[in-house]
Amino acid sequence: MIKTNANFSKLTPSYLFSEVARKIAAFSHDHKDVDVIRMSIGDVTRPICRAAVDALHRAADEQADAAAFHGYGPEQGYAFLRDKIAAADYEGLGITPDEIFISDGAKSDIGNIGDILSADSVVAVTDPVYPVYVDTNIMAGRRIIYLPCTEENGFLPELPAERPDIIYLCYPNNPTGTTMSRSVLQRWVDYALESRALILFDSAYEVFITEADVPHSIYEIDGAKRCAIEFRSFSKTAGFTGMRCGYTVVPRELKADDGTPLRDLWLRRQTTKFNGASYPVQRAAEAIYSPEGNRQVREAIDYYLGNAAIMLDGLRAAGLECYGGVNAPYVWVKAPANMTSWQMFDLLLERCGIASTPGIGFGQCGEGYIRLTAFNTRENTIAAIRRIATNLKP
Amino acid sequence: MIKTNANFSKLTPSYLFSEVARKIAAFSHDHKDVDVIRMSIGDVTRPICRAAVDALHRAADEQADAAAFHGYGPEQGYAFLRDKIAAADYEGLGITPDEIFISDGAKSDIGNIGDILSADSVVAVTDPVYPVYVDTNIMAGRRIIYLPCTEENGFLPELPAERPDIIYLCYPNNPTGTTMSRSVLQRWVDYALESRALILFDSAYEVFITEADVPHSIYEIDGAKRCAIEFRSFSKTAGFTGMRCGYTVVPRELKADDGTPLRDLWLRRQTTKFNGASYPVQRAAEAIYSPEGNRQVREAIDYYLGNAAIMLDGLRAAGLECYGGVNAPYVWVKAPANMTSWQMFDLLLERCGIASTPGIGFGQCGEGYIRLTAFNTRENTIAAIRRIATNLKP
Numbered sequence: 001m002i003k004t005n006a007n008f009s010k011l012t013p014s015y016l017f018s019e020v021a022r023k024i025a026a027f028s029h030d031h032k033d034v035d036v037i038r039m040s041i042g043d044v045t046r047p048i049c050r051a052a053v054d055a056l057h058r059a060a061d062e063q064a065d066a067a068a069f070h071g072y073g074p075e076q077g078y079a080f081l082r083d084k085i086a087a088a089d090y091e092g093l094g095i096t097p098d099e100i101f102i103s104d105g106a107k108s109d110i111g112n113i114g115d116i117l118s119a120d121s122v123v124a125v126t127d128p129v130y131p132v133y134v135d136t137n138i139m140a141g142r143r144i145i146y147l148p149c150t151e152e153n154g155f156l157p158e159l160p161a162e163r164p165d166i167i168y169l170c171y172p173n174n175p176t177g178t179t180m181s182r183s184v185l186q187r188w189v190d191y192a193l194e195s196r197a198l199i200l201f202d203s204a205y206e207v208f209i210t211e212a213d214v215p216h217s218i219y220e221i222d223g224a225k226r227c228a229i230e231f232r233s234f235s236k237t238a239g240f241t242g243m244r245c246g247y248t249v250v251p252r253e254l255k256a257d258d259g260t261p262l263r264d265l266w267l268r269r270q271t272t273k274f275n276g277a278s279y280p281v282q283r284a285a286e287a288i289y290s291p292e293g294n295r296q297v298r299e300a301i302d303y304y305l306g307n308a309a310i311m312l313d314g315l316r317a318a319g320l321e322c323y324g325g326v327n328a329p330y331v332w333v334k335a336p337a338n339m340t341s342w343q344m345f346d347l348l349l350e351r352c353g354i355a356s357t358p359g360i361g362f363g364q365c366g367e368g369y370i371r372l373t374a375f376n377t378r379e380n381t382i383a384a385i386r387r388i389a390t391n392l393k394p
Numbered sequence: 395m396i397k398t399n400a401n402f403s404k405l406t407p408s409y410l411f412s413e414v415a416r417k418i419a420a421f422s423h424d425h426k427d428v429d430v431i432r433m434s435i436g437d438v439t440r441p442i443c444r445a446a447v448d449a450l451h452r453a454a455d456e457q458a459d460a461a462a463f464h465g466y467g468p469e470q471g472y473a474f475l476r477d478k479i480a481a482a483d484y485e486g487l488g489i490t491p492d493e494i495f496i497s498d499g500a501k502s503d504i505g506n507i508g509d510i511l512s513a514d515s516v517v518a519v520t521d522p523v524y525p526v527y528v529d530t531n532i533m534a535g536r537r538i539i540y541l542p543c544t545e546e547n548g549f550l551p552e553l554p555a556e557r558p559d560i561i562y563l564c565y566p567n568n569p570t571g572t573t574m575s576r577s578v579l580q581r582w583v584d585y586a587l588e589s590r591a592l593i594l595f596d597s598a599y600e601v602f603i604t605e606a607d608v609p610h611s612i613y614e615i616d617g618a619k620r621c622a623i624e625f626r627s628f629s630k631t632a633g634f635t636g637m638r639c640g641y642t643v644v645p646r647e648l649k650a651d652d653g654t655p656l657r658d659l660w661l662r663r664q665t666t667k668f669n670g671a672s673y674p675v676q677r678a679a680e681a682i683y684s685p686e687g688n689r690q691v692r693e694a695i696d697y698y699l700g701n702a703a704i705m706l707d708g709l710r711a712a713g714l715e716c717y718g719g720v721n722a723p724y725v726w727v728k729a730p731a732n733m734t735s736w737q738m739f740d741l742l743l744e745r746c747g748i749a750s751t752p753g754i755g756f757g758q759c760g761e762g763y764i765r766l767t768a769f770n771t772r773e774n775t776i777a778a779i780r781r782i783a784t785n786l787k788p
Contacts, residue, residue: 001559002592002621006651008659040624043465048457054455063636064447071437071635104498104638105673111667112506115533117395135666139509140429165395192648198396227396241465242457242673256398265402272529273505278672279636280450375785 007141014131015031016361023345024355034353037384039311039372042174042357044239046300051293052284059280073276074268077102077247084289085247090231093219099251099263101270102277102285106204106233106246111227112273113135113200113248116265118147123148123163126157127370128175128362129201133168141160142166147332149176151334157322158185163195169212170202172209175334176178177324177370179214185221193228196257199228204246207237209327225251229262236329238288238297245277245285304329307381308374314385317370318392329374332359344370352387401535408525410755411558417739418749428747431778433705433766436568436751438633440694446632446678453674456464467670470661471641475676478683479641483626487613493645493657495664496671496679500598500627500640503769506667507594507623507642510659511560518558520551522756523568524596524762527562536560542759543570545728549717552580557589563612564596566603569756569765570726573608579615585623590651593622598640601631601695603770604723619645623656630776632682632691639671639679698723701775702768708779709766714787724770726753738764746781 020040028036076082103109110132127146137144145164145228147157155178160167168393169188169294171180180188190201201218218224226340230249234240250263287293308325315322319332321334333356335344341358348370349353357373359366374381414434422430456462470476476491497503504526517531521540531538531711539558540553540689554561563582565574573580586593595612603610612618624643628634644657681687702719708714715728727750729738735752742748742764751767753760768775 001590002650002656003515003559004652004656004659005510005512005652008510008654008662011662038751045460045465046576047460047463050458053454053458056457057451060447060450060454063450064444066439068443069439069441069633069636071439071633073636105669107669108667116399116402118399121397126695132666138612139663165397196395239463239465241468241669243464244669244672258395258398260398260402261398262398265398268402268405269533272533273502275499275501275635275638278638278675280674281672 005139007139010138011135014361016358019197020345020355020357023349025136027349027353031353036349036353036355037376037380037387039354039376039384040355040357041373041375043241043272044236044304045377046239046303048239048243049282049288049293049296049300051287051290052297053284055287056280063280070279073279073282074160075271075274075276077277078279081286084286088289090217090249092241093217094225095219095249095251098198099249101248103246103270103274104200104244104384106231106248106279107132107233109231109246109248110200111207113266114140114142115269116262116274117198119218121165122162123257124160124167126168126170126173127364128359128366129168130170130174131362146363150365151308154178155332156180159187159191164197166198167192168200168202170204172205172328173324173330174205174212175294175330175357175359175366177326177328177330178242178332179209179211179327181213182215182221182245185215185218189218189221189224193223197227199301201228201230202238203230205231205328207234208295208305208329210305211327214327219249219251221241225253227254229254234285234288235270237301238285239300240285243281243284245281287292304374305374307378310381311372311374315390317390318391325374328347331372331374333372334372335368335370339368341367347392350389352384354384354387395772396522400509401507401533404532405529408755410752412749414739416748417743421743423745425747430743430747430749431770431774431781432749433770433778434749434751435767435769438630438694439696440633442633442637442678443682443687443690443694445681445684445690446724450678452676453677459672464673466678467666467673469670470494471671472673472676478680483682484548484611484613484643486539489613489643489645489723490597490726491492493643495642495644495660496676497640497668498638498671500596500625501526501643502644503625503640504594504596506663507660508536509532509663510656511592514596515559516556518554518561520562520564520567520778522753522760523562523579523622524564524568525756540757544754544759548572549726550574550608553581558591560592560594561586562594562596566599566608566716566722567724568599568722569724569751569753570759571720571724572726573605573721574606576609576615577610579609583612583615583618584620587617591621593618593776595622595624597624598627599630600626601691602699602723605721610719613628613643613645621645621648623648628679628682631678631695633678633694634675635699635785637678640674641774685720697772698768701770701772702777704779705766705768708782712782714786717767725766725768727764727766729764733762735761735764741786743787748778748781
C-alpha cells in the first residue's frame, strides 16, 4: 500500500503569502498610477560581489577543462571553504574545520537536522517565528511548545515552564529584528546544559550586527559547544539567495544523552542523503573571505543597514513604534490604535502604496505588528518613508 | 534530553571504500613504478560541455548586475528548465512541467523522498544495490526486503514473495550495468498497480541506453504514472557531479491509498525544507537542451560508451565473463575460478595495477563479482585492457 507520512495532514496550509500577493495585485489593478513599494520582500536585491562573480567565472573555466575539472566533492564541503570559515567566522572560538558542514543553504540544514534527532523530542520555538522551524517538526511528528515574544518581555522569550528537548533560537531575530545580549544568551545556554536540551541556533543575520554586546555566534558563550548547533547562511551575508550556500556547525563536544556525538550522526546523514554543495558556488563563497570580497560584502550590508536606519527614523517620525532594524534587516512595526496586522497591512497598502508582511503570519504573538524589510533600493526606501510621512502623519 | 534517532545505530558502517583506498595506497607505496588505473571510480572525468560553461558564465554576469540578479528562485525549480525537461526528456509521455521538481541532485531526492512516506512501509530493493536506498530507509526505521539479482535470473529480480509497499528499481543498473526490457518493466508496473505498491525508479543512467527495447523512462510503460516516481540526474548525463543538479518526476495521477496526491506532499516537503537549486547551475543545465549542448553531451557519453566497448572486448578476450557495459557505464565482471570479490580485487590490483570495486560492497549477491567503470580516459582504458591481456591470459 502507498502510505504517506500522516503528519503532513497536521500542517496548516499558509495562505498568508498568497493573500498578501492577492491584495497587492488587486490594489495595483485598481491603482495603475501607484508603483507599489514592496517592503514585504525577504530577498536581497543587491548583486553578488565582484570577488564572488570572478571566482564563479574561474570555476566555470575549470569545469570546462579536463585537467582542472571538479566532479564529486566531499559531502561535508571543500576544505578550502571550511578552513576559511573556521579562521574568519570563528576566530578565537576554537571551532575546527571538521566541525563545519557546507550545504546548499541553511533552510535545507534546518529542515534536515531533524533526521538525526528522536521523533518524540519536544520542541520549543519562539512566537513569532520563522515558519520552517514549526513545519519541519510537525512533519516529523514532534510536539511544539511556543514561547511568547512580546513588547512586554522585549521580544525575548522566558525560559520554558515545560522542559523541551530542542530549543530553536534565531538572533538577530526574524521577524522582529531584535537581539539577545551575551548575558541573556548565556542564561539560555546554562538552561540547556542544566536541562540537557539541544539549542538549534540560527544566526543567518549575524552579519548585520552593529552593537558590541550582541553575540555573532552562540559559541562566544561558555558551554555552548556542549549544547548547541549553529546554522549560518551566505544568503543574506553575501546575497547568495539564488546561489545556494550555507553551513552548519556541530561541535565535537556536543553529545546526545547516550554519549553519541551529534557531529558523527550529521556526517552520516550528509554523506548518505547529500552529495555536497556545487563546486563553483563553494568557490564563490570562498571569495567572500578575501580582503576585497570582505570589503565588497560589507558595502552591501552597510547599504541595507542604511536603509534600515532611514526606515526607523521615518517610521518613528510618523509616530510609529518600531523594533529591530539596528542589528538586523527587519523592522517590526507596531500597528497604532490597536489595529490588527491585516488592518495595518491594508492601511499601508491603500494609503501609502507599501507592501508589508502581516505579523500574524509568524504566529499569534505577531498579531498587531507588521514586518518591513531593508532589502529595497535606497531610492525606494526613501520614497516609501516619504509616502508614510505624507499620508500617515499622527 | 538530547535524544537521537535510534535508527542510526542500526546502520552498518561501510568500510568498503576505505578498505579499497587503503589497499590501493599500500600497493602504490610498494610499487612506485606502477601507475594504478582506477576503474573503481564512479565519477565522470570529462569536463562539462561548452554550452553549459557558457551558460554558467552568462549567469555569473547576471548575478553581478542588479537589474539581472536572481535571488530566491522557485523551490520547484525554474520553469525555463522544467519546460525543457518536459518537452525533451518526456516527449510524447504527457509529463507536465508542474510534475517535475528540480533539485541539487538525485541523491538528495532519493534520500528525502522518504519524508513523505509512512515509516512503517516495507521496502524492497535489489541485491546488489546502490547503498543509498538501503541506508536512507534504515535511518527512517523501515524494514527492507532484498530481491536477489544473479547470473541465473539475468540480474533481474523476481517479483517479491512478500508484498512490499515501496520498490526501488534502478535500470540501467548500478552496479551490474544490466537493463530491464519494456515487457519486464511492464510486469513490475502491473504488479505495483495490482498490489498498490510505489515504485521509486532511478533512471540516472538512461542517457547510456543504446538498445531500442530498453525504456529510458518508466512513464513509457502503461500505468506507471499511477504507481511510480522517477529520479533523474545531470551528474552522469552532463558531467554535473560537481555542479549538483537533478530532478524528480511525481505525476499528478499518483495517489496514496487515502487518495492524497504524492505530488502535493512532495511540493510541500520541498517548499518547507529546500530553497531551490542554484540559479547559475539551473542555467547550465538548461543549456544541455540546446542543439549544441545536446551534441556536446552526446559526445561525452559516446566517449564513455566507447570505453565500455573496449573494456567488454578486452575482458572477454581475457576469458572473463562480463555483464552490462552496453547501455550503462558499468561492467560487472565475474571473478573466475570461484574467487571472492576481494580475491579478484587483489588479483587485478597486484597483477595489473587496476583498481576495481568489490561486488560484495553492493550486497551479498555481489559476492564473486567486481565492478569496473567506463569513466576513465580512453588512454587509461586501453592501457588497463592491455595489462589484463598480458597478465590475466586464460
